[in-house]
Amino acid sequence: MWRRGRERRRRRAGGACVAKANRTGETRGDAAILLALRTSHTVTDLHAHLRSRLLDAIAGLGVERTAAESCVRLEPPKNRDHGDVALPAFQVAKLAGKAPPALAAELASRVTADDVVESATAAGPFVNFRFRRTALARAVLGAIQSGAAPYGKAAPNGQVVCIDFSSPNIAKPFHIGHMRSTTIGNALCRIHRHVGATVHGINHLGDWGMPFAKMMTAYMRWGNEQELHAQPMRYMFELYKRYGREVKENPGLDAEAAKHFQALESGADNVERRMWQLLRDESLKAFQGPYTRLGVTFDHITGESFFEDKMAGAMQRVTASGVLEQSEGASVVWLKELGIKEPCILQKSDGTTLYHTRDLAAAFYRETTFHPTRILYVVGAEQKLHFDQLKGVLTKMKEPIAAAVEHVPFGLVLSKTDDGKWEKFASRSGNAVFLDEILDEAVAKVRGVIREKNPDLLGADQVAEQVGVSAIVFNDLKNSRIKDVKFDWDSMLQFEGETGPYVQYACARLSSILRKAEAPVPAVAAIDLELLADAERVLLTMMDFGTAVQKAAEQSEPSHVTGHTIALAGEIHSYLREHYVVGQEPRIRDARLVLVDAARSLLATGLGLLGITAPDRM
Template identity: 40%
Template sequence: MLSTSLPKHCQTPCRSPSRSALIGNAICNIYKTLGYTCVGINHLGDWGTQFGQLIVAYKKWGSENAHKSYTVTDLNNLYVRFHQEAEKNSGLEDEARAWFKKLESGDTEAKELWQHFKEISLKEFQKIYDMLEIHFDAFVGESFYNTMVEDTITRIKEKGLAKVSEQALIVDLEPYHMPPCLLRKKDDSTLYATRDIAAAEYRKKTYDFDKMIYVVGSEQKLHFNQFFKVLELIGYDWANRCVHVDFGLMKFKDGKMSTRKGKVVLLEDLLIEAVERIRKIIEGKNPSLENKETVARDIGIGAIIFADLCTKRSKDVIFDWDEVLNFEGETGPYIQYTHARLCSILRKFGRSVTADIQFELLKEDETIILIKNLGQFPSVIMKAAEFYEPSLICNYLIDVCGSLNSFYNAHRVLSDNEELTKARIFLVDATRQVIKNGLNILGMHAPEQM
């Protein structure tokens, strides 16, 4: 089992690519919970014409700054400027393609610049992954497969699938009502489809996966359909075990986000803002709390993660600061708060929880609803796995917390009635466990106090 996400390189980490990592991470955890071995691969977009574009931009407008001090923002600006200028001057695109061709054929200058740009953005990505605490088992970029592309193309040719059309090397997919899959441009350099095919072959050999899951935006649907079809045509019996788990776009009210146009929300800014607001709320509600810093981080970042995962992934998401930074109602903090309350009761109870209780004491409406809810946890996880849908876990946790809070409000857990207390504390502990496990699957912490 293997899950991949695909952050485009040479760009500032913004909201949109983070969805891929967050969804991929959650799906990975869901399958692990069910007992599968899951390898999370970060498929870095570190190759391709975009680097040609960056090199052109750098040489034209970037060289006045010593490139040692370049930041991702600088790279981003160059990238944006390239696309602005390219609209007026189409010759720039040709220059970029030429530079990528040089890069692919091993040109020293191109390679040095590429290496440098790559390091800058990789560092930036790592910073975000550290904040989100997303772990990948491997960081393997497209460039890694560059050496294998030749063999892959040879294999495809041997199968008689490749042909030349308009000077490019393609696999004709006309019979399947799809545009052709491009393997080589007319200047002989490769495209991402070529590298994806090579990568798939490599992964099959290396991991022998049961299933390969690509967590990538829905705008690439056609690409995956094409490339999976090519795998099938080559004759790989595992072609139908590759799935594209797509998700909707991240947009602003007035249009889509675009790295090329510089219209993005920086994830780092958002995370910092969320943590800052939580810190203030803690100061107001629970100033004597220990580990304030850690808790603020767990909740602030958790709020962003939850907000990203809680709607069905196929929907486009309209980004709205006020909405993401609202911490009441159906939000991450609400779940974590519920969890903290339960921990608080258990602390106050002070003894170990035992299962030798009188179950017939758990009989009020609110109690029964909660118990029934808890019982659904395993089937919810299975359904989430079946549909590659972390939002099911989010909705479920909202449900459980709603039931718990109604129960909490209507019935006192700790009382003089020893047997009733034991029974209810057992239920409290079970609920606590379900919430904690659920949050962990989503990639969130469950602080015991907040």
Template identity: 45%
Template structure:
């Protein structure tokens, strides 16, 4: 809001369009340098004048307008100081309006987001958290900006690993054990297969034969495969429900089995296939990439063919305008090759395909591996986070109504926020004790600030028991805006909400919203500790401070919701 107003004041006096001017405005690093700064160096060549002289002239023009904004020339900068007595109330007014900071830039655009995508018959480990929650947050952000969004869980329900699992089950498994604990027993069998195969390589051939029978439709093998799929989905859905995640489409790799041959026929017809050591590849020399393997020596298709079919289906059947793949950074070469092949096939929309990579997640410095059985179950992490949250809540608020539900929201929110606050391409070392803390840069800190504001509004009569924070009923009168410097800092932070959402969307980076929420919560708590919000005898000041609090609480709640995190109103 302040940047936009600065652009309105300056634009009549500079040879720049408003959008170009907005891009050049800066937020000074210190309050003593103003609230908004405009560097005039970019105009010096065009106007053939010194930046300092341009800045002095612009400062005079702004001051003459008398719009509650004071301008100072400092070197080649114009520093703008907004009068808090004039602008604080306007900012709070705007922030309490429904849809504050929301844009419709995506109206008419359809985004398909590939996310989560676990392998069937393996547990949801803590490593699956990143794709699932980054993808979920991006889906919320795209919807927030007017996009139509389809989230797809691209399950790993096909491939040679099923041959391995089937062989392991027939050799060492049992129906009763599998039915009692489908995921745990499947993992145990999968790990044992790799242990035994290290000593007996013939098991690998047996597994390939088992998968071939599955591909050929052998009913006994297919029935066992279907059991693995159904049991896994039941378990996955339970964990997804705890995370508050759902999918518009759940389409496994097997869904595309009948769509592979048409892709191969196109590649042959277009003369794109080349032989390489008995295998068939598409060469990508002009892209500076190694050849993309399409068919192995034995004629078997591999992942690139399936991903080509998947992309074509999403574009032409699902009518996607943009395809996002929230998949680990180790797959960067794979996606560059797939997109490169699509381009050589003549698909003009390859520029609308984007790999959204993220770094590796370790737990206490250790990398996870299902082959070796080194898996930290996501469900167990959530259980432990909730247990720790419940202990903290019991110590701080022993009589809290619905304490178990709050502990679930706080524990799971802590785990999710602990991931999303990091830039997605960074590797993350997960430490449960750190993420569940109510202090520092954590989800519970933001949630607790939100709950603190809800409590203030209840005490001040601005929020009834039935009315959610920041919604109808939380708005209070505008009179009495005489506030502290801390209040002004807090109000200015409100104006950065739209920019945080835009940054998150531009870079597919949910951490931009998470970092904004941390800064907003920090600024509010400084305001809160700067003096009592509710002061008997100061009705207008109390209402003004409550009103600012309501605006902050509303944005904290909205931001947490975008990240897929609950915002309790009591903690």
């Protein structure tokens, strides 16, 4: 990482490759849905109910029910005016041996209105359905108000998910480049917990290996403890940069570092060991700052050093499996039969271990300790080969845990050059932008906006912190993670449109209404649901929440959740424009209070899944 002036830090970076739905997650089985439906008195899952009705109708046409199951895919119509959900009838028509439009018409007539379904209309080869507005409101608002899944946390789903994220290199500044793994991993932890998984959030700290040895070497040559304690992060960054400069003049430094690493790996209680402890402690303390601000917590902080004494066992296991070979003095595993040309090196010719070895040991450890169904590695896309190799070695060893290993790649953070092109961030002249500085800048800007728009706000500094940090985090989670993040101060500090502050603002407005209503939020059962017929767009958007979260969990893609919060905030903003709450006659006010409260609650839940808090005022 120090060579060629390029910064390569452990487990971060990115590239541009996609892991597009390359894994299948757990989806609720139809049987489970139908069971839930039968055992409850009020219909809370409108889609499941409709699906069941449709399958009955199709069976009535003489089509094999099991065959029909996979063909009944309800989807939102392109144009909302068509209906709430639609069934493209092409596949069912093929099964029934009829022309799609004819079949659509037949299905539309067979799915008669009931408590839930208001109408079924054929439109060419599509059947458009409309739910009764009261059923829609009752199902959605009732579930949100009672905290039922998917709006609230789901019952245990049997999955155990290890999420390896953040994993910064000790002895280096926590800068913008470390943010992506941290925010994405944090969101995935929260999302998986929400859908019922047992989650182990793991910080696989880079506290071992050559990069660390280089820092140690720099510190032993030029460091002093006072300065280290005074400003650990910055001071270590200075040492890091100095090593980078001096190694160009004196290439022998690398050999010195290698020697120190061997001494450290020997396990003896020596000066290297004490140095390691000191630098590790200081770094961890320093990392806590950004972690606290970002709302990040870990269940386990087991860095590479944690696996130091598990390396020999891992190597034995590989050897015993018979896949290990010698090549140019090193111990490697060839993976050509798995389509990977590059061998995976597990032990260098000097006997020391590598990144792969430690990840292998970690996989074994996690297997026996946690029994995970999935192990997610939230690491930049540029390390795809590494994880392909890791999974490859486990596969070749016929280890069942191989199936659980999933790389969750993400794109680079890019900065704009003077001539307007985008390039890899912070690679020039060792100039890193510290994450804290970015957060501070955003918070300061927010503070200014508050001064201007809401000068009397109490606790403005705390709110500014919440809103400023959300702008940065939200921006990071807004798009598909594989996309590069264009780091641009102007757009980063923009709080209008699809941003964190926009969603928070919707929450604040809703909270404000609840405060000023001078009436408590009634129970769903106590209001006249007919009065919410004008809120159908809001309600239909709310109903999409479960799908969004489920997809986010399955595809390791927090942006599905981010997108839903934007959509819901937009709908509620529009609704509020024309529908007042305060000052309305009690029956209308009460009905709208339930809606407003549910919207606020669901927005806060969505933001919470992203690690973002929602202030009541801003």
